[in-house]
Amino acid sequence: MADKDDIDFTYSLTDRVFRLSLGELADFSGAKYDGDFSMSLEDAQRRKHEYVAEQIGIGPGRRVLDLGCGWGPLLNFIRTRGGEGVGVTLSWAQEAACRRHGLDVHLQDARQVDRDTFGPFDAVASLGAFEHFCSPDEYEAGRQEEIYRGIFARVAGLLPPGGRFYLQTMVFGRNMIPLEQVDVHAPRDSDAWYLALLGRQFPGSWLPADMNQVVRCAQPGLRLVSSSNGRLDYIQTITEWGKRTGARSFRKSLLKLRLVPRWLTSPDFRLAFTSGVSANKVCFERELLDHHRLVFEKTG
Numbered sequence: 584m585a586d587k588d589d590i591d592f593t594y595s596l597t598d599r600v601f602r603l604s605l606g607e608l609a610d611f612s613g614a615k616y617d618g619d620f621s622m623s624l625e626d627a628q629r630r631k632h633e634y635v636a637e638q639i640g641i642g643p644g645r646r647v648l649d650l651g652c653g654w655g656p657l658l659n660f661i662r663t664r665g666g667e668g669v670g671v672t673l674s675w676a677q678e679a680a681c682r683r684h685g686l687d688v689h690l691q692d693a694r695q696v697d698r699d700t701f702g703p704f705d706a707v708a709s710l711g712a713f714e715h716f717c718s719p720d721e722y723e724a725g726r727q728e729e730i731y732r733g734i735f736a737r738v739a740g741l742l743p744p745g746g747r748f749y750l751q752t753m754v755f756g757r758n759m760i761p762l763e764q765v766d767v768h769a770p771r772d773s774d775a776w777y778l779a780l781l782g783r784q785f786p787g788s789w790l791p792a793d794m795n796q797v798v799r800c801a802q803p804g805l806r807l808v809s810s811s812n813g814r815l816d817y818i819q820t821i822t823e824w825g826k827r828t829g830a831r832s833f834r835k836s837l838l839k840l841r842l843v844p845r846w847l848t849s850p851d852f853r854l855a856f857t858s859g860v861s862a863n864k865v866c867f868e869r870e871l872l873d874h875h876r877l878v879f880e881k882t883g
């Protein structure tokens with residue numbers, strides 16, 4: 584999996600720039616436009632929260648776990664609905680930001696949460712974190728499915744019979760190339776180059792092959808209730824993020840200045856954050872990546 588250093592590289596280094604651009608309780612996963620791109624990003628993120636609430640049951644007295652909670656947008660929504668949310672992240676900066684907003688968030692590996700960690704839950708959600716749960720090394724060692732099965736088994740162990748798990752995740756798309764072809768020295772703009780760039784932005788992370796692999800690993804404890812594809816919605820989400828992160832502000836410029844030493848000393852940082860392209864967006868457009876919203880229910 585992506586370890587703490589990997590996650591800090593992606594989320595803690597740029598934490599203040601992200602929060603300034605996208606908001607204190609920013610969603611950092613694909614929104615739910617359902618193809619209606621006249622909606623604002625904020626409305627589409629709210630629609631996503633409402634959809635999650637409908638699917639897994641978020642409301643007064645309901646105890647919900649958010650695995651990989653980011654800056655706490657879903658936890659905040661759960662609070663406004665009268666529920667009790669508990670979140671985990673591996674980013675110290677996200678944990679601190681969430682706690683400043685009074686959210687119950689812990690620096691804890693999501694892959695290891697079981698009943699002994701925080702007790703049982705009525706429902707579990709995980710948006711945009713599953714992508715980090717298997718590393719390229721673990722993939723190459725043939726451990727990917729064992730890792731996913733372990734996570735699903737632990738989630739099932741947290742839920743009552745009929746309890747639901749909402750999982751939103753990227754997977755590789757139908758045009759994905761073999762790992763050994765991914766190369767930062769490949770010609771700029773090639774699939775191999777964009778995927779290498781993505782690997783620099785999200786070190787330690789390797790995606791599921793496709794949705795079927797995820798659904799298969801969830802069995803026998805969790806059965807798929809519904810699924811929807813979020814690829815085009817994710818492209819729109821990234822376009823809107825780009826507008827907000829690109830918008831100039833004095834405070835943001837100051838924060839970016841503080842990152843200059845890192846920029847000077849780290850080729851990975853330069854590639855990941857200042858290459859001037861959105862690798863994620865291009866990979867979705869080329870169907871090197873795909874995206875799914877999956878609702879599971881505990882069997883038995």
Ligand SMILES: C[S@@+](CC[C@H](N)C(=O)[O-])C[C@H]1O[C@@H](n2cnc3c(N)ncnc32)[C@H](O)[C@@H]1O
Nearest residue numbers: 610611612651652653672673692693711712715
């Ligand atoms: C793309 S962000 C999504 C955040 C949030 N769910 C949202 O929708 O805005 C990915 C999150 O997964 C978390 N994460 C990744 N691997 C993790 C792990 N093994 N344990 C806990 N959190 C993890 C990161 O710290 C980050 O908060």
